[in-house]
Amino acid sequence: MxxxxxxxxxxxxxxxxxxxxxxxxxxxSQSRTKLTAASRLRIKITVLERHGPLSAVVSWSDSTACCYWEQLWRRGRARKRGFCALTGTPIVAGDEVFRPRLIAPTPANIDAMILASVMEAMPLGELA
Structure with missing residues (x-):
């Protein structure tokens, strides 16, 4: 086949x-989710918990690629350009962002980012 x-x-x-x-x-041969400003419309994100200012537990559901019920995201600086998964706002290298924690096997949404300012303003348990 x-x-x-x-x-x-x-x-x-x-x-x-x-x-x-x-x-x-x-x-x-399994590919990562390529996040664009338009693709964020198919993604459902819920901030479940915040562990201080440096990490959060996120529920991520992408109908075309992956679903993570309780995924740990950590705060850091963006290494490359991208888009905020919640708002579609452009992200440039150096922006404060939250990203999924790198574990094995590598999550399909490992390249996703959420601006730190957006994550901090997101009410817990609210669907985005």
Whole structure:
């Protein structure tokens, strides 16, 4: 089965896995979520807890890529340009942001960022 089948026809791929006719995707071919200003519209984010000014527990749900019920995010400085996952505001290198903690396996949303000022103003438990 071609790799295009995995992307274009996920249900056919799942049924072929169940029937024993396909091999699972290798980990290396799984891609990260590419976050753009427009893609944030499909993402649901809830700030569940704040652990002081340096970390927060976030619920992240992206209907096309991943779901993390209790993901630890840490405060730091943006290393590259991007977009705030909550507001779509452009982020430049050096901005104070929150990012998912790097663990193994690498989270699909590892490149996501939320501006620190936005995270601090977000009420706990409120869906964004």
């Amino acid at each position: 071609s790799e295009a089948m995995h992307v274009d026809r996920p249900w056919a791929y799942v049924t072929s896995l169940l029937s024993g006719n396909a091999q699972p995707l290798p980990v290396a």
